[in-house]
Amino acid sequence: MKKSTLVAAMAFSMTTLLSVSATAQKFPDLDKSPMDVAAYPNDYKDAAKLAKVTYSRPQLKGRSLEELAPAGKVWRTGANEAAEVTLYKDMKLGETKVKAGTYTMYAIPEKDSYTIILSKDLNVWGSYFYKEANDVARLKVPATQAANSLENFSMVFTKADNGIVLNLGWDKTRVAVPFTE
Template sequence: MKNIFIVVFAFICFSAKAQQAGTAEVKFPVADPSPADIVYFPLNAPKVKAGDPTKPIIKIVYSRPQKKGRDIFGVLEQYGTVWRFGANESTEIHFFKKVSIGGKKIKAGTYSLFAIPNKDTWTIIVNSETDKWGAFTYNPSKDIVRVNVPVKTLAKPIEYFSLTFTPVTEGANLIIGWDRTQVELPIGF
């Protein structure tokens, strides 16, 4: 009987210790200063109600760095250098159906977006490699298409790197804005 009591006591002590170890405080990472965001075309695609036939055509997942009083293009992001098109992981664009960019047909699927900013024009790049951190391992041999687009200078700066779409007759324009810079990438479908 004494041995059974010792075994039960040891089991209770061991169980209590194991439960304490399982309730140790978890350390969660701090919030990222460049939060992730998603933009769809059509813009209302993720919010449609039952019975609404609207389906997404394009989805972009990107991180939104902030200006924080800095000069961005030509200073923080050097002219003539491949840029990750946001912050953190490379920006990913998903086409739910075949599209056309710069006269090139692109199959439905997920791709990465990069840019080469310059003072008067940007080169927007659609690349087949995804799940990369920034542009550190960018491989130009994986480019699907490169398109040069003009720069529009804005009167007021935009604090967060921002993306949106505007509809056009045969597709949509991806509007890119940050600091005092705005560019548009036409996408046909």
């Protein structure tokens, strides 16, 4: 009798466990601003990266860029969590030396320029908790206008003579952020 009770209890437990595990896995819908990563070198086969940026890609969806990234206000440089830049070697942002590591990247858009900010804060949602005291580096760079519009916010690294450039694009606005060695 003990064996049959034990077998019944185990069968009940397994059935309950399988039932709970099959129904407990509720997966979210796709994010409206999906995360993306850009790295340099861009070739996924090249593991010797200089830098990487992880960010979310908001879409215009009929809205203006000024509405989504207002002039004069700190912006998270994307959507959802603030963008994070990882430098795999010491580099410079403007004249400021930045040690290898991971930093949150904010931007302050203006009509003809963007101030790019690297902050030591990490895992930050939006720019609601931005603290200027935690800035590691700031650089004001020109903003230019392209002929074509990008619906989704995008970032890509390109090679420069003495380092790399992180290119930001959204709507017709283009911003080039130089990181030098």
